[in-house]
Amino acid sequence: MLDQFPAIIVAAPLIASAICAIVRHERTCWLIALLVSFLCFFGSASMLGQIQDYGTISYQMGGWAPPAGIEYRVDLLAIYLLILVSFIATAVLVYGRQSVSAEIKDGIRGWYYTMYLLCLCGLMGIIITGDAFNAFVFMEISSLSMYTLIALGKDRRALAAAYQYLILGTIGATMYVIGIGLLYTITGTLNLVDLGERLPPLLDTSAAIAGMAFIVVGLSLKIALFPLHLWLPNAYAFAPTVTTAFIAATATKVSIYLLIRYLYSVFGFAFSVEQTPIPELVLVLSVLAIFAGSLTAIFQENVKRMLAYSSVAQIGYITLGIAIANATGLTGSLVHIFNHAVMKGALFMLIGGIALQIGTVRISDMAGLGKQMPLTMFGFVLGGFSLLGVPGTVGFVSKWYLAVGALENGWWWLVVLLMLSSLLVLVYMGRVIEVAFFRERPVGAPVLKDPPKAMIITSWVFILACIYLGFDTSFTVGVAEQAVSVLVGER
Amino acid sequence: MELSDFIVAAFLIPIIGAFFIASSGSKPNVREAYTLGTAALLFMVVLIILPTVMQGGRPSTEGLTVLPGLEVRFVIEPMGMIFALIASTLWIVNSIYSIGYMRGNKEKKQTIFYTCFAIAIASTIGIAFAGNLFTLFLFYEVLTLSTYPLVTHKGDDAAKAGGRMYLGILLTTSVVFLLPAVIGTYYVAGTGDFTVGGIIPADESPIVIGALGVLFIYGIGKAAVMPVHRWLPAAMVAPTPVSALLHAVAVVKAGVFTVVKVIVYVFGLDLFSGVDATSWVVYAAGFTVLVASIIALGQDNLKRRLAYSTVSQLSYVVLAAAMATPLAIIGAAMHITAHAFGKITLFFAAGSIYTAAHKTEISQLNGIGKRMPITMAAFTIGALSMIGVPPTAGFLGKWYILSAAMEIKDWFVLFVIFVSTLLNTAYFMPIVYRAFMKDEDVPPEHEHGEAPWPVVLALSLTALGTLSLFLFPEVPLTLAKALVGQSL
Numbered sequence: 001m002l003d004q005f006p007a008i009i010v011a012a013p014l015i016a017s018a019i020c021a022i023v024r025h026e027r028t029c030w031l032i033a034l035l036v037s038f039l040c041f042f043g044s045a046s047m048l049g050q051i052q053d054y055g056t057i058s059y060q061m062g063g064w065a066p067p068a069g070i071e072y073r074v075d076l077l078a079i080y081l082l083i084l085v086s087f088i089a090t091a092v093l094v095y096g097r098q099s100v101s102a103e104i105k106d107g108i109r110g111w112y113y114t115m116y117l118l119c120l121c122g123l124m125g126i127i128i129t130g131d132a133f134n135a136f137v138f139m140e141i142s143s144l145s146m147y148t149l150i151a152l153g154k155d156r157r158a159l160a161a162a163y164q165y166l167i168l169g170t171i172g173a174t175m176y177v178i179g180i181g182l183l184y185t186i187t188g189t190l191n192l193v194d195l196g197e198r199l200p201p202l203l204d205t206s207a208a209i210a211g212m213a214f215i216v217v218g219l220s221l222k223i224a225l226f227p228l229h230l231w232l233p234n235a236y237a238f239a240p241t242v243t244t245a246f247i248a249a250t251a252t253k254v255s256i257y258l259l260i261r262y263l264y265s266v267f268g269f270a271f272s273v274e275q276t277p278i279p280e281l282v283l284v285l286s287v288l289a290i291f292a293g294s295l296t297a298i299f300q301e302n303v304k305r306m307l308a309y310s311s312v313a314q315i316g317y318i319t320l321g322i323a324i325a326n327a328t329g330l331t332g333s334l335v336h337i338f339n340h341a342v343m344k345g346a347l348f349m350l351i352g353g354i355a356l357q358i359g360t361v362r363i364s365d366m367a368g369l370g371k372q373m374p375l376t377m378f379g380f381v382l383g384g385f386s387l388l389g390v391p392g393t394v395g396f397v398s399k400w401y402l403a404v405g406a407l408e409n410g411w412w413w414l415v416v417l418l419m420l421s422s423l424l425v426l427v428y429m430g431r432v433i434e435v436a437f438f439r440e441r442p443v444g445a446p447v448l449k450d451p452p453k454a455m456i457i458t459s460w461v462f463i464l465a466c467i468y469l470g471f472d473t474s475f476t477v478g479v480a481e482q483a484v485s486v487l488v489g490e491r
Numbered sequence: 492m493e494l495s496d497f498i499v500a501a502f503l504i505p506i507i508g509a510f511f512i513a514s515s516g517s518k519p520n521v522r523e524a525y526t527l528g529t530a531a532l533l534f535m536v537v538l539i540i541l542p543t544v545m546q547g548g549r550p551s552t553e554g555l556t557v558l559p560g561l562e563v564r565f566v567i568e569p570m571g572m573i574f575a576l577i578a579s580t581l582w583i584v585n586s587i588y589s590i591g592y593m594r595g596n597k598e599k600k601q602t603i604f605y606t607c608f609a610i611a612i613a614s615t616i617g618i619a620f621a622g623n624l625f626t627l628f629l630f631y632e633v634l635t636l637s638t639y640p641l642v643t644h645k646g647d648d649a650a651k652a653g654g655r656m657y658l659g660i661l662l663t664t665s666v667v668f669l670l671p672a673v674i675g676t677y678y679v680a681g682t683g684d685f686t687v688g689g690i691i692p693a694d695e696s697p698i699v700i701g702a703l704g705v706l707f708i709y710g711i712g713k714a715a716v717m718p719v720h721r722w723l724p725a726a727m728v729a730p731t732p733v734s735a736l737l738h739a740v741a742v743v744k745a746g747v748f749t750v751v752k753v754i755v756y757v758f759g760l761d762l763f764s765g766v767d768a769t770s771w772v773v774y775a776a777g778f779t780v781l782v783a784s785i786i787a788l789g790q791d792n793l794k795r796r797l798a799y800s801t802v803s804q805l806s807y808v809v810l811a812a813a814m815a816t817p818l819a820i821i822g823a824a825m826h827i828t829a830h831a832f833g834k835i836t837l838f839f840a841a842g843s844i845y846t847a848a849h850k851t852e853i854s855q856l857n858g859i860g861k862r863m864p865i866t867m868a869a870f871t872i873g874a875l876s877m878i879g880v881p882p883t884a885g886f887l888g889k890w891y892i893l894s895a896a897m898e899i900k901d902w903f904v905l906f907v908i909f910v911s912t913l914l915n916t917a918y919f920m921p922i923v924y925r926a927f928m929k930d931e932d933v934p935p936e937h938e939h940g941e942a943p944w945p946v947v948l949a950l951s952l953t954a955l956g957t958l959s960l961f962l963f964p965e966v967p968l969t970l971a972k973a974l975v976g977q978s979l
Contacts, residue, residue: 385636389666391629400558400674407678415674419667426662430655438643438651471557 005043006059006072009082010125012036017117024110026101033113034093040124041086048079052482058130066130067191073130076483077334081127081257084338088249088345089120095458096242098451099352103240104152112152116246118145123254132180132190135258136173139222142254143169146247150239161234168221168231175218182211196266203271215262216278222255225282225319226289229312236308241352244304248311248348249341256318256337260330263322264487273325283323287417289316294424298431303351303361306428307344310387313421314340320418321402327484329405332398334480335473339394342469343386346462350380353451353459363432368441370433372448375456377436379463384429386466389422393470397477494543495552498565498620501536501575504529505613509606516602523590526605530583533612537579544572545969551622560677563629566622566685569970570755573824574619574748576966577831580956581740582612584949588839589732591945595846598730604644608736610637615741618748624673624683624757627749631669631713634745635661641733642726649728656725661712664719669710672703676757679703685752687976689759700758701768707753708772713746714809715802717779724798731842734794739834743801744827747808751823754812755974764815772813777907779806784914791852793841796918797834800877803911804830810904811892817975819895824971825964826888832957833876833885839950840870843942848935853922860926863941867926869954874919876957878912884960887968 016036020029051057051074059072074082093116104112122142129135147169151162184190186207187198202208217228224232232252236244263272273279293313300306318340321333353376354369355361370377386393399418406414441448450456469476508529515521543550544567554562567575589608593601614637617630635658643654677683679699680690691700712719723743727734754763763769780803787799804826811823843866844850848859860867876885889908896904941947960967 388662390632390636391625392633397558400561403671403674404678407674412671415671416667419670422666423663426658430658434651438646471555471563473558477558 003059005047006057006074006128007061009040009043009086010072010121010128012039013117013121013124017114017121020110020114020117026109029110029113030093030097030100033117034090036117037086037090037093037120040120041083041090044079044082044086047074048083048479051076051079067189067194070134071130071191071193072128073193074128076479076486077257077260078127080334080338080479080483081254082124084341085120085123085127085250085254088341089116089246091458091461092242092246092249092345092349095245095349095352095455098455099241099356102356103154103242105154108152112149112240115145115148115152116242118142119149119246123250126254127257130192132183132192132195133177134190136177136180139173139176142251143173146243146251149243149247150235153238153240153243155238157234158238158240161231161238165231165235168228172218172221172228175214175221179211179214179218182207182214192261192266196268199266200268200271203267203275212262212267212276216259219255219259219262223252223259223319224312224315226285226292226312226316229289229293229315232312233305233308236311237302237305241348241355245345245348245352248308249345252311252315253318253337253341256315256333260322260333260487264330269325269488279323279325282319286316286320286323287414289313289319290417290421291424294421294428297428298424300428301362301364303354303363303366303432304348306363306432307347307351310425310428311340311344313424314344314387317398317402321405324402324405324409324411324414326405326408327481327488328401328408330484330487331477331480332401332405334483335401335476336398338476338480339386339398339466339469342394342462343383343466346459346466347380347383347387349455349459349462350376350383353455356451356455357448363435366432366436367439368436368445369448370437372441373450375450375460377433379459380436381433382463383466384425384433386470387429388425391470392467394466394476395470397470397473401477494540494550497536497539498550498552498567501533501540502565502613502616502620504533504536505609505616508532509609509613512609513602513606519594519601522602522605523586526586526589526609527583529609530579530586530612533616534579534583537575540567541572541576541966544569545966545973547973554622557625560682561625562623563626564622565617565620565626567620568685568756569973570748570751570824571619571621573828573967573970574744575616577744577828578612578615578619578741581736581831581835581953584952585732585736585835587945587952588735588842588949591943591947591949592730592732592842592846595943595946596730598644600644600646603640604730607637607640608733611641611737611741615745618745621685623685624676627752628665628669628673631745631749632662632665634742635665635713638733638737638742641737642729644730644733645728653725653728657722660719660722664710664712667710668706669712672706672710675699675703675706680757683757685756687756689755689757689762691758691762693762697766697768700762700766704758704769704772707757708750708775708809711746711749711753713742714750715743715746715779715805716775716809717782717802717806720779720783720802723802724795727794727798731794731838731845734798735835735838735842738798739801739838740831743805744831747805747812747823747827750809751812751820751827754815755820760815760817760820760975763813769813773810773901773904776806776810776813777903779803780810780907780911781914784911784918788914788918791854793844793851793853793856793922794838796853797837797841800837800915800918801834803915804834804877807888807892807908807911810907811895814895814899814901814904816895816899818891818898820975821968821971822888822891822893822895824974825891825967826885828967829876829884829888829957829960832953832960833873833883836869836873836950836953836957837877839946839953840866840873843946843950846946847939847942853925856922856925857929858926858931860923862935862939865941865947865951867923869950870926871923872954872957874923877919878915882958882961884957884964886961887964
């Protein structure tokens with residue numbers, strides 16, 4: 001069975017989603033989704049050792065040899081993301097049963113799990129496939145199911161948010177497919193490895209340049225790179241908590257993965273970094289994303305929206321590593337993909353618990369929660385430390401790599417900007433924490449307690465992971481460094 | 492047990508203690524017993540480590556590698572030993588004091604208070620024993636964060652504003668200046684391990700050395716070199732035991748301790764004193780000494796006057812360290828010790844007055860020496876130590892710093908110390924005069940004598956400590972000399 005895992009981790013969620021669509025019984029669907037997500041996680045984790053020992057796994061779909069057939073290709077970079085996505089998917093499900101019951105209308109909860117599995121299938125597919133067009137198909141699967149996952153929110157504004165995302169997401173996907181169309185016309189192949197081999201002599205053609213531009217812009221929309229981030233805040237804020245926790249930790253990360261693939265493997269490090277203005281452009285946009293995102297976060301009343309803007313800023317840190325464009329900086333990017341997923345996942349889960357108990361996520365309604373929901377709020381404080389980059393948390397590790405990467409380029413000013421930006425985190429997280437701990441709960445308000453055990457425990461697993469992975473970086477940094485050495489080695 | 496196990500134990504004891512304290516919230520007596528027990532245990536473990544360090548050993552633990560080249564590791568050198576000794580000794584006394592003070596003033600949320608206190612002590616031990624810059628930075632930040640709930644303990648608007656200033660300045664300086672300095676050091680030197688003679692290559696360009704100097708001195712906000720001193724008076728909204736231990740001992744001493752460590756083990760004395768790019772530090776520190784003393788003169792609130800006095804005294808240490816001669820470093824180490832005992836006595840006295848008489852302003856203190864003779868006698872000893880009059884500990888630190896300045900004929904330093912001694916006298920002696928020589932203006936609203944006995948016991952102990960350090964300075968002096976490679 002082991003050698004079939006590359007197919008199983010994509011096919012299993014797809015088939016399971018069909019089963020869920022037929023069964024539609026809430027509890028059963030949840031269980032199916034949980035088991036299948038765990039299977040994906042188990043499959044991904046068990047492939048890791050094999051790849052570290054024997055190198056990249058290439059799986060030929062239907063027995064057709066690449067480049068004609070579709071190839072599933074699992075290298076270190078892919079497995080890193082596969083483990084992340086499947087782990088988050090599993091953990092969010094463990095966390096989310098009560099939250100789904102509370103936030104999704106009765107009768108459509110079965111559909112919710114159907115869409116969840118489809119989305120998982122799409123995300124896993126994008127990562128694992130070695131075929132440019134196949135990646136587009138999976139991108140559409142994940143996006144369409146994601147629009148549904150957002151629109152199912154109780155808040156009617158979720159519909160508008162999903163619609164906004166639908167329009168912008170479709171534009172992004174269309175640009176991406178135009179880009180690969182252009183590349184196909186000059187190379188005659190869709191296999192990513194094959195593309196990487198055939199492109200170099202053709203890189204000065206206008207078709208290649210235009211194709212690259214379309215792909216980069218299209219993916220930037222999906223990534224929500226500033227200023228193409230406008231769909232993100234509303235989508236995160238009004239979606240059901242489980243959706244937010246899941247997509248905030250995975251969706252944008254997968255698009256970043258694809259961007260890294262194209263820039264470093266397909267077009268090649270030498271071309272992307274040295275002959276195009278992409279690094280400079282991404283550098284400016286990343287810095288703007290970091291500051292604009294954090295500054296906007298400071299003025300939000302809705303905590304989910306605040307965290308969404310914080311995500312815009314954090315995405316800026318990830319793309320910053322791409323712009324720094326040396327091994328250290330790129331390692332910082334990959335590590336931060338993982339670290340940000342863990343810490344944002346944790347924070348959204350904790351907020352979900354608050355939403356379940358008090359029914360809103362407005363800062364002003366959170367007065368006195370420090371005393372009444374101590375586990376939730378204490379977790380929130382620790383998550384805030386991580387976001388701030390306090391040493392001993394994951395946030396520090398990412399920042400260390402980005403800063404050293406910047407120094408290797410001689411960019412002292414960037415180090416200072418990087419540090420200044422983390423202070424903004426202190427301001428917006430501090431607002432929530434001050435209200436929760438220093439204001440008394442209004443007289444007559446119902447007495448609260450921490451949310452149900454499953455939610456608190458899962459959230460705390462993530463919070464503790466923020467600290468554990470801040471000290472033991474052998475997996476996050478270890479695998480990221482190996483993956484980077486392959487990427488940079490491919491130039 | 493190996494010695495390295497004791498080092499780890501010294502760090503873990505307060506943390507484990509914190510858990511026990513937190514879990515015994517409903518039973519104040521049990522909670523206080525845990526606090527005292529933990530403090531005593533920590534002190535014993537530190538004493539077990541002491542002889543080895545006195546004999547010139549540098550015991551260490553295995554490193555925990557976080558990133559390649561970046562590890563959490565404890566190495567005990569003489570300076571760290573001094574700091575750990577001060578912190579663990581005074582934690583016991585402070586715990587006794589806290590019990591009297593917190594109960595006497597019926598403070599709320601005492602469990603979280605004692606819990607955060609224990610975590611702050613653990614961070615202090617972490618700073619003292621840090622074997623490299625990363626470890627030091629890690630615990631430096633944890634100390635800031637764990638003391639924030641202590642500073643804002645009262646929970647009212649004043650506490651919140653003070654807390655904002657505290658966290659804002661300390662985190663801003665550490666993240667924007669200190670962290671780049673740490674990263675820059677690792678990048679330039681390839682390591683952050685504290686090494687005798689320094690790690691920054693001597694042929695590094697003066698611009699880089701100067702830049703690192705600026706980033707370190709102003710990044711270590713806890714050392715309160717002007718203009719990053721504002722957090723210190725702001726933090727005086729905290730209950731007095733917090734001001735006493737954390738803002739006379741742990742937090743501020745962590746600041747100057749870090750400055751000394753960076754100058755001795757990162758720059759190295761030869762490099763630091765040999766390069767023009769770092770000569771400004773003496774002037775920055777001297778300026779702070781004088782200006783803070785002048786501001787202290789104008790404060791009527793007793794705790795605020797003590798706070799500015801602390802700002803001024805901290806810069807003595809920075810001033811001494813910046814001279815970067817062996818004698819000056821001995822002076823810095825001795826001054827850290829002396830100031831800790833003297834200042835905690837002064838804060839204890841201020842808290843004692845507040846508890847017994849509910850007075851906070853100096854102008855209200857006429858004649859209080861007759862009602863609270865022990866408190867005010869202890870206050871006098873603390874004040875004399877600040878001024879540097881024998882037979883108090885403050886004399887020793889000043890003696891060494893003065894000798895160092897004479898040795899290199901640094902007239903600026905001599906001038907600063909001379910003037911500041913006059914200023915110290917000018918803002919401390921009137922308080923003593925009021926307390927003992929003047930009569931009460933109006934009878935107090937309620938009859939009172941001394942504060943509760945644990946408070947009086949604690950401040951008597953530290954006052955005695957201030958005196959006995961002058962008479963028996965062997966332990967800190969041996970360690971201070973070992974720090975610069977001299978034997979007694």
